[in-house]
Amino acid sequence: MTKNLAGTSITNWNNYPRKEAVIESPLFEEDLTRFLIEGEPFIMRGNGRCYGDASLYSGVVSSLKLNRILQFDENAGVIRCQTGMLLSQVIDFILPKGWFLPVTPGTKFITVGGAVASDVHGKNHHKDGSFSNHIVSMRVLTPQGKIVVCSAHENSELFWFTCGGMGLTGIILDVSFSLKKVESGFITGKQIKARELNEILDLFDQFKAYTYSVAWIDCLKKGNSFGRSILMLGEHARKDEIKTRKIYPNTSGTLSVPFNFPSFVLNGYSLKAFNALYYAKNLKRSVQTLTPYEKFFYPLDSILNWNRIYGVNGFVQYQFVVPQKNGREGINTILKRISEQGWGSFLAVLKQFGSQEGLISFNTEGYTLALDIPINAKLFSFLDELDKIVKEYGGRIYLTKDARMKPEIFHQTYPHAEDFTKFLAATDPDKKLVSYLAKRLELK
Ligand SMILES: Cc1cc2nc3c(=O)[nH]c(=O)nc-3n(C[C@H](O)[C@H](O)[C@H](O)COP(=O)(O)OP(=O)(O)OC[C@H]3O[C@@H](n4cnc5c(N)ncnc54)[C@H](O)[C@@H]3O)c2cc1C
Numbered sequence: 001m002t003k004n005l006a007g008t009s010i011t012n013w014n015n016y017p018r019k020e021a022v023i024e025s026p027l028f029e030e031d032l033t034r035f036l037i038e039g040e041p042f043i044m045r046g047n048g049r050c051y052g053d054a055s056l057y058s059g060v061v062s063s064l065k066l067n068r069i070l071q072f073d074e075n076a077g078v079i080r081c082q083t084g085m086l087l088s089q090v091i092d093f094i095l096p097k098g099w100f101l102p103v104t105p106g107t108k109f110i111t112v113g114g115a116v117a118s119d120v121h122g123k124n125h126h127k128d129g130s131f132s133n134h135i136v137s138m139r140v141l142t143p144q145g146k147i148v149v150c151s152a153h154e155n156s157e158l159f160w161f162t163c164g165g166m167g168l169t170g171i172i173l174d175v176s177f178s179l180k181k182v183e184s185g186f187i188t189g190k191q192i193k194a195r196e197l198n199e200i201l202d203l204f205d206q207f208k209a210y211t212y213s214v215a216w217i218d219c220l221k222k223g224n225s226f227g228r229s230i231l232m233l234g235e236h237a238r239k240d241e242i243k244t245r246k247i248y249p250n251t252s253g254t255l256s257v258p259f260n261f262p263s264f265v266l267n268g269y270s271l272k273a274f275n276a277l278y279y280a281k282n283l284k285r286s287v288q289t290l291t292p293y294e295k296f297f298y299p300l301d302s303i304l305n306w307n308r309i310y311g312v313n314g315f316v317q318y319q320f321v322v323p324q325k326n327g328r329e330g331i332n333t334i335l336k337r338i339s340e341q342g343w344g345s346f347l348a349v350l351k352q353f354g355s356q357e358g359l360i361s362f363n364t365e366g367y368t369l370a371l372d373i374p375i376n377a378k379l380f381s382f383l384d385e386l387d388k389i390v391k392e393y394g395g396r397i398y399l400t401k402d403a404r405m406k407p408e409i410f411h412q413t414y415p416h417a418e419d420f421t422k423f424l425a426a427t428d429p430d431k432k433l434v435s436y437l438a439k440r441l442e443l444k
Helices: 029-038 087-097 112-117 156-162 197-206 268-280 293-297 306-310 324-341 379-392 407-413 417-427 436-440
Strands: 008-011 018-024 043-045 059-062 069-073 078-082 135-141 147-150 171-178 186-194 212-217 229-236 286-292 315-323 348-353 366-374
Touching: 029 135, 029 171, 069 087, 078 087, 087 112, 112 171, 135 156, 147 156, 156 417, 186 197, 186 212, 186 293, 197 212, 197 229, 197 324, 229 293, 286 293, 315 324, 315 379, 324 366, 324 379, 379 407, 407 417
Parallel strands: 018 059, 043 059
Antiparallel strands: 008 018, 069 078, 078 171, 135 147, 135 171, 186 229, 186 286, 212 229, 212 348, 315 366, 348 366
16 A cells, blocks of 8 residues: 555445544456555455445545456356455356356455455355355465465355455455356246234245245334244246246346435334335235346345435444354344334335354344444434343354444354454464454454
């Protein structure tokens, strides 16, 4: 990183925190080695779709111009690309050839590097695990300037601490990963309403055989309707299921939110009204669906800058997981605290994770809930309280969604936190790769 340049003000998807940074956008891998050897400390940044400070520091290096496909084996369905490639660019290339991403988060506007560094999960975690489960191998430029090839079987400690390691173990240069064979760009599915929390948790178990499952949950409801939800299930559609349409749908158009909404627009009344309308959108308890993949996986991507509805102060996405063992009770207790306090959210998403190996990944077998909450003066102390409950249930908070967790919570909830900090101290003694998240959580 170059010294003494004027900074630019940047922030990630949730618009909090906002920081000044000197940003470099290299075209060549060699520049990255030069920054590490000669420059000031920095952090890698993909497309800034994390919610917090993981890709923010006084020095930032963007991967977006390092976005070439290096190899594609169309028969085996394995792609190798540089890590600045967006998932949307990968899909545009592979889908017409009958392949899809093995795992995808709720937006396609993230980079492959971001997918590895956060070890992202999708709606199929209970079946297919997270992104790291599909990596054949990757090349990582370590903080000391050495390029190391790693995988689950080769240099495996570096590999497992890099998957979910939030860019602190090295710069991921390129990744080779396997794809999912599909016959179309459509998803056949089912939507089922659940009247209350136990019912939705039962439905997850009942419909485990579906590849994709996710529930929208109304976190403002109390009493008999506490936890009412809609479960959305899906499978990639076969050709014969979409006879009358084009097999691969065109990329859909987008709308845009032109400015930050004033804070009064989002209040308890508007949230309740939205939730009531959303729950009532299907008259029947269960409906069959056939939707283009974009509408199923990325419903929010069609509204560009939707993050502006939370206003200039930004918002927090609180995502935690509680282990399966006492997960029902954990979700019940935490959701109750949220609905009692009226900290509702338009976007409250519940998923069930399958079992997962890994050293520092967020994902572990159990239930995960994610809610978007606009920032105000009382929010952080409330979330500190929730963190303690999550900890009591043996759960943890997702680092890529975090902007405010206290270091002791991270160190007490991630089982390999101590090994991770020791690994970082040993492999980056000069603290070349640093983010505000790393500082806040006392990782370096
Ligand atoms: C609408 C929306 C829906 C989402 N849904 C999900 C979901 O369902 N599941 C899920 O798991 N996540 C989800 N996310 C979170 C998102 O997938 C992650 O935060 C992802 O890491 C963002 O990638 P990015 O390319 O934008 O990277 P950034 O946000 O810029 O950075 C994220 C992390 O990756 C590191 N990084 C980026 N590139 C490299 C590299 N080349 N080498 C080393 N480190 C690197 C950064 O240092 C940082 O720590 C969602 C986000 C949004 C906005």
